Amino acid sequence: TKKAFIFDLDGVIVDTAKYHFLAWQKIAAELGIEFTPEHNEELKGVSRVRSLDIILQLGKMSASQEDKDRWLKQKNEDYLSYLVHMDQSELLPGVLHILQFLKDHGQPIALGSASKNARPILEKTGILPYFDAIVDGNDVTNAKPDPEVFVQAAKLLGIDNTHAIVFEDSVAGVQAANIAGMTSIGIGEESILKEAQYNFPDFVHIDTSFIEYIIKK
Ligand code: G6P
Numbered sequence: 656t657k658k659a660f661i662f663d664l665d666g667v668i669v670d671t672a673k674y675h676f677l678a679w680q681k682i683a684a685e686l687g688i689e690f691t692p693e694h695n696e697e698l699k700g701v702s703r704v705r706s707l708d709i710i711l712q713l714g715k716m717s718a719s720q721e722d723k724d725r726w727l728k729q730k731n732e733d734y735l736s737y738l739v740h741m742d743q744s745e746l747l748p749g750v751l752h753i754l755q756f757l758k759d760h761g762q763p764i765a766l767g768s769a770s771k772n773a774r775p776i777l778e779k780t781g782i783l784p785y786f787d788a789i790v791d792g793n794d795v796t797n798a799k800p801d802p803e804v805f806v807q808a809a810k811l812l813g814i815d816n817t818h819a820i821v822f823e824d825s826v827a828g829v830q831a832a833n834i835a836g837m838t839s840i841g842i843g844e845e846s847i848l849k850e851a852q853y854n855f856p857d858f859v860h861i862d863t864s865f866i867e868y869i870i871k872k
């Protein structure tokens with residue numbers, strides 16, 4: 656049967672989660688707010704605007720809209736500066752193999768990302784043609800854990816939520832998939848992605864027999 660395979664972008668397809676972290680850390684440092692990798696887990700999958708609010712909350716700070724807008728702009732410019740030289744080598748290990756396997760088996764593929772920078776990243780890494788549908792931060796109003804982004808993606812593929820499979824590296828994204836009644840596959844540390852139905856450290860550890868099993872299920 657046809658399933659909808661929905662991929663998150665940052666931290667699942669490309670190793671950009673580290674760039675988001677570096678860019679936020681710079682802002683936090685300027686504001687004198689301690690911001691650790693543990694804090695950063697809360698920001699994964701979360702929109703840019705909401706991420707800044709979380710950082711300000713960490714520092715028990717409030718700020719004017721004007722300041723916030725400036726920091727948001729600064730964060731994105733800094734983040735984009737890391738992407739200038741991005742190419743296929745920044746794809747996470749094993750991702751391309753799985754995308755190709757799904758294509759070869761006629762399975763619909765979608766992107767479900769909170770990022771507003773998703774398209775240029777898919778272009779730079781050369782994998783845009785694999786995607787039958789793209790839903791990103793420009794298309795949704797509700798951030799993960801709200802399932803809007805994944806629900807839209809499944810709808811565009813014409814597949815029922817119960818037949819959708821979501822690959823996610825963030826807690827918020829796993830929760831979004833679960834709320835939508837989709838199959839959640841955590842990519843990363845199991846101790847963090849406890850709520851995922853399946854968990855793999857990365858795509859290298861996903862055997863194609865597992866994908867075949869999911870397709871038949
Ligand atoms: C992804 C990342 C988040 C990021 C969000 C918005 O979900 O995991 O860290 O904040 O996208 O991305 P953007 O590129 O629009 O700032």
Ligand code: MG
Pocket residue numbers: 663664665666667699700823824825828
């Ligand atoms: Mg992610």
